[in-house]
Amino acid sequence: METFESLARAEFSPKSTYLNTASNGLLPARTVAALHEAAVLRAEGRPLTPLFEDVEACRAAYARLAGVPATRVAAGASVAAHTGLIAASLPAGAEVLTAEDDFTSVLNPFHVRGDLKVRTVPLERIAESVRPDTALVAVSAAQSADGRIADLPALREAARTHGVRTYVDFSQAAGWLPMDADACDFSVSVSFKWLLGPHGAAFLVVPEDFGGLTPVLAGWVAAEKPWDSCYGPVAQLAHSARRFDLTHALFTFAGLRRSLELIEELGVAAVQRHDLALADRFRAGLATLGHEPVPAPGSAIVSVPGLGTRQPELSRAGIEVSNRAGNLRAAFHLYNTPEDVDRLLDVLAG
Numbered sequence: 349m350e351t352f353e354s355l356a357r358a359e360f361s362p363k364s365t366y367l368n369t370a371s372n373g374l375l376p377a378r379t380v381a382a383l384h385e386a387a388v389l390r391a392e393g394r395p396l397t398p399l400f401e402d403v404e405a406c407r408a409a410y411a412r413l414a415g416v417p418a419t420r421v422a423a424g425a426s427v428a429a430h431t432g433l434i435a436a437s438l439p440a441g442a443e444v445l446t447a448e449d450d451f452t453s454v455l456n457p458f459h460v461r462g463d464l465k466v467r468t469v470p471l472e473r474i475a476e477s478v479r480p481d482t483a484l485v486a487v488s489a490a491q492s493a494d495g496r497i498a499d500l501p502a503l504r505e506a507a508r509t510h511g512v513r514t515y516v517d518f519s520q521a522a523g524w525l526p527m528d529a530d531a532c533d534f535s536v537s538v539s540f541k542w543l544l545g546p547h548g549a550a551f552l553v554v555p556e557d558f559g560g561l562t563p564v565l566a567g568w569v570a571a572e573k574p575w576d577s578c579y580g581p582v583a584q585l586a587h588s589a590r591r592f593d594l595t596h597a598l599f600t601f602a603g604l605r606r607s608l609e610l611i612e613e614l615g616v617a618a619v620q621r622h623d624l625a626l627a628d629r630f631r632a633g634l635a636t637l638g639h640e641p642v643p644a645p646g647s648a649i650v651s652v653p654g655l656g657t658r659q660p661e662l663s664r665a666g667i668e669v670s671n672r673a674g675n676l677r678a679a680f681h682l683y684n685t686p687e688d689v690d691r692l693l694d695v696l697a698g
Contacts, residue, residue, distance in 0.1 A: 352618055352682075359610060360683040365667040365691050370492060370520060370649050370679035373544040378606040383546065386602035399598040402605045407590075409608035410537075410551045413522065413616065414529035422552040422592035423601070427453040427517055429565065429594060430536045430552040434484070434515055435461055437561045442483035445512075447471040451492045454517045458486065475502035482512045489527075490520040493672045494642040495649025495679075497525075504531050513559065519550075524623045524648050524681065526616050529553040542648075542681060543611060545604035548597035554589045563591045619682050623648035626680035626689050633693040642675065652676040655696065665695050 350358075359376035366374060375383075386399060403423055411418040424430055435457040438444070443465040444458045450471075458466050469477040474487055485507060487498050500516065507514045514532040521527065523542030529535045535553045539545035554561060563570055563585060570591045571577030572584045585591040611619065627648050631641055634652060642651040656671035663669075669692070670677040678692060 352614060352622065355610075355614065356682050362683060365688045367678045367680065367684065367688060367692060368668040368670055369542060369681040370495075370677060371541070371670055372547075373523075373541050373681060374683055375546065375603065376544055376607055376610050378610065379544065379546070379603040382606045383599060383603040386599045390599075396598060399602050400596075402601045403596045403598070405605045406539075406549070406601050406608060407551070409605070409612060411553075413608070413611065414518075414527045414535065414551075414553055416529045416553055419588035419590075420529075420553050420556065422554065422589040423596060424550050424552060424592070424594040425548055425597060426550050427451075427519060427536050427538055428457060430534075430550060430592075431455075431486070431515070432457040433552070433561060433563075433565060433592060434486075434534055435464070436564055437559075438464060438483055441465060443467055443481055445469065445474065445477060445482050445485045447474050447487045447491075447498070449491075449493060450486075450488050451517065451519070454486055454488055454515075471496055471498060475499055475506045478503070478506040478510050478512055480510045482510065484513045484515055486515040486517075488517040488520060490518075490525065490647060490649060491644075492520050494651035494675060494677070495520070495644040495647035496642065497521075497644065497647050500528075500531060520649065523611055524616065524619050526620065533559050539600070539604050539607070543604070544607040546600045548600035549604055552589070552592060554592065558589070558591075561592065565594055566591060567595055569593045569595055614682060620648075622682055623680045623684075626684050626686065627678075629686060629689045630678060630680070630692065633689065634696075637693065637697055639696075648681065649677060649679045652678075658696070662692070662695060667692055667695060 407421050408418045411421045440463040446468050448470050490497050515534040516532045518537040522537040539549040540547045568577045570593050571582045572586045627650050630650050653675050655676035656674040659671040
């Protein structure tokens with residue numbers, strides 16, 4: 349009988365102690381095989397129909413992970429593009445509430461508009477900072493820099509009280525932290541981190557009524573009947589969130605389909621237990637070495653102030669982590685083991 353550990357071992361064969369999923373997740377063996385098959389299909393000139401089917405399979409799988417109908421999921425290429433779509437929908441002068449030092453792709457499109465009021469507060473104060481004249485709150489579920497987790501239930505309650513829309517980026521959470529995309533108006537995630545897919549895909553969840561968004565980036569794939577909409581203006585946009593799709597990177601979705609299948613096979617709850625056990629083991633080990641990480645209880649990302657400069661040394665030792673603003677950032681996922689944690693601690697102690 350296959351177990352969590354045996355399945356993870358069968359799918360991954362890292363050549364290093366890889367603790368950098370917050371930057372890029374590793375590709376499962378099944379995903380690598382699917383990418384190869386897609387490339388051969390294209391090289392041999394066979395019909396690409398299976399690759400378009402992969403896009404829809406990915407949309408459905410992500411919808412299940414997010415807890416929403418597939419009709420509310422748009423498939424795109426990046427968080428920044430989806431943020432730009434939301435930013436374009438806001439009226440001039442609208443206030444957008446954001447968290448300090450959140451990831452740029454969640455923030456920058458609101459700033460470049462030039463005619464929006466972007467207000468920034470510490471992450472811990474974002475729920476209490478919502479006010480009646482706020483139009484939108486934009487925040488990451490888990491902070492990229494240090495793994496701190498936003499209090500989404502509190503934010504939802506504050507937003508409901510004041511009639512404010514919310515936009516949540518799950519890029520550093522989807523795959524290990526259970527999602528409830530229905531608890532926010534808009535949400536987004538890339539596929540190449542904790543979802544273990546290739547680069548080039550991102551998903552946007554919108555409300556049933558589309559939340560006032562205009563599909564300003566719509567091309568032929570956004571039509572109700574895409575293959576009948578290749579020339580001239582689109583006569584009829586898709587009746588679902590597919591109206592916000594961007595042209596699909598087909599190879600990416602071919603691989604991502606298999607990655608999402610693996611996440612579903614293992615179950616997000618099991619992945620979360622595994623990841624958090626390793627993160628807590630690292631935090632406990634840091635305490636014995638006299639280091640105190642950034643407080644981020646319940647997060648699979650651990651950030652340690654003052655140790656970021658040791659990243660090159662760790663890489664030379666075969667341990668991959670990140671240096672973020674002087675902090676050492678380690679991220680633990682399903683292919684990691686207690687031995688990986690102990691090896692990192694041993695090198696840090698040396």
